[in-house]
Structure formats: C-alpha cells, structure tokens
Amino acid sequence: MLGVADYGAFVAAILIFLAIPGPGNLALITSTSKGGIRGGLAATFGVIAGDQVLMWAAVAGVATLLVAYPAAFHAVQWLGAAYLAWLGIKMLLAKPGAQPILNIQPRHYFKQAAVITLLNPKAIVFYMAFFPLFVDPARHQGLLTFGVMAATVAVLTFLYGLGATLLTHFLAERMRANPVIGRVLEKAAGVCLIGFGVKLAVSK
Numbered sequence: 001m002l003g004v005a006d007y008g009a010f011v012a013a014i015l016i017f018l019a020i021p022g023p024g025n026l027a028l029i030t031s032t033s034k035g036g037i038r039g040g041l042a043a044t045f046g047v048i049a050g051d052q053v054l055m056w057a058a059v060a061g062v063a064t065l066l067v068a069y070p071a072a073f074h075a076v077q078w079l080g081a082a083y084l085a086w087l088g089i090k091m092l093l094a095k096p097g098a099q100p101i102l103n104i105q106p107r108h109y110f111k112q113a114a115v116i117t118l119l120n121p122k123a124i125v126f127y128m129a130f131f132p133l134f135v136d137p138a139r140h141q142g143l144l145t146f147g148v149m150a151a152t153v154a155v156l157t158f159l160y161g162l163g164a165t166l167l168t169h170f171l172a173e174r175m176r177a178n179p180v181i182g183r184v185l186e187k188a189a190g191v192c193l194i195g196f197g198v199k200l201a202v203s204k
C-alpha cells in the first residue's frame with residue numbers, strides 16, 4: 001500500500017512494539033498514576049513526538065550514519081542508559097506524597113515521555129533498523145510513503161496510549177484506597193528503569 005511493503009505486517013509489528021514491556025510503557029503508567037488521565041495523555045503525545053523525531057531522523061539517513069559511526073551509536077546508548085537509571089534512582093528516593101497529585105503539569109509528562117522515547121533503545125532499534133524494512137524499494141513513493149507510515153505509527157500509538165491511560169487510571173483509582181501499594185509500585189518502577197539502564201549499558 002502506497003509504497004509500504006506489507007501494510008498488515010507493518011501494523012502488526014507496531015502493535016507488538018508498543019506492547020513489549022519497556023521504558024515507554026513505564027512512562028505511560030507512571031505519568032497516569034501521578035497525573036491522572038491528563039498526565040497519561042500528555043505522556044502519550046510525548047511518546048508520539050519522540051517517535052516522529054526518531055522516524056524522520058531515520059528517513060533523513062541518521063540510521064546510515066549510526067551504522068557508519070558506531071561510536072555515535074554507543075554515545076546515544078550510554079546517554080539513554082544514564083537517563084533511565086537517573087529516573088529510576090529519583091523514583092526510589094522519592095518521599096511518599098512528595099509530588100502532590102493536585103499539582104499536575106501536563107507539560108512535564110509530555111517532555112519526560114518524549115525524552116524517554118528518544119533514548120529508548122527499543123524505539124531507536126525499531127526506527128533505525130526495523131522500520132526501513134517496510135519500505136518497498138520498487139513501489140516507494142517518497143514522502144507520501146513515509147507520511148503514511150508516520151501517520152500509522154502516530155494513530156496506533158495514540159490508541160494504545162489512550163487504552164493504557166484509561167486502564168492505569170481505573171486501577172489507580174482502586175489503589176488510592178491503599179497508598180502503600182502505590183508506593184511499592186513506584187519503587188518497583190524505579191528498579192525496572194535502573195534495570196533497563198544497566199541492560200542498555202551492557203548490551204553490545
């Protein structure tokens with residue numbers, strides 16, 4: 001379709017990519033549990049913004065550049081590892097109730113989710129290595145093809161983010177009755193982020 005090699009497989013690949021546990025999902029979940037539905041949606045748009053940057057960077061040939069200069073790729077990896085670990089440590093050290101739920105700043109969730117996406121190894125690999133495979137070299141229609149792919153990614157990510165936000169919000173409502181669970185989950189999320197950072201740092 002319009003130069004996309006196999007549109008059905010492309011959609012399936014994006015859905016799998018979205019559902020894999022990782023920093024992206026963690027960003028959606030923590031933003032929703034802290035900032036409610038507005039926080040979750042802001043994070044969703046942050047992820048979409050980060051996606052678009054990565055995708056168009058891949059289109060512009062950054063993927064080729066990173067292959068040609070592995071040191072640049074490793075620098076991005078280390079940056080991502082450090083950022084995730086730093087976020088994780090902040091979550092671990094957060095005092096209970098330090099961030100009042102009333103003080104919602106959607107801009108904060110947007111920015112944080114965008115940065116997480118830009119440095120998310122899964123997102124980087126998806127756009128730099130995987131995404132180009134779906135461009136049909138013979139039937140390629142230039143910007144139109146990339147536009148269709150970019151819009152598909154954005155729409156699917158929005159629907160996924162909306163679903164994740166509503167689900168998390170619903171579960172969070174029930175959890176508010178028991179703040180200890182929320183605190184434990186925040187620590188667990190912090191440990192996961194540090195783990196993602198370490199994993200990223202030691203992956204070749």
Ligand SMILES: NC(=[NH2+])NCCC[C@H](N)C(=O)O
Nearest residue numbers: 017018020022023024025123
């Ligand atoms: N649209 C995105 N960039 N999503 C990131 C998803 C990658 C992976 N599922 C994660 O949670 O980290």
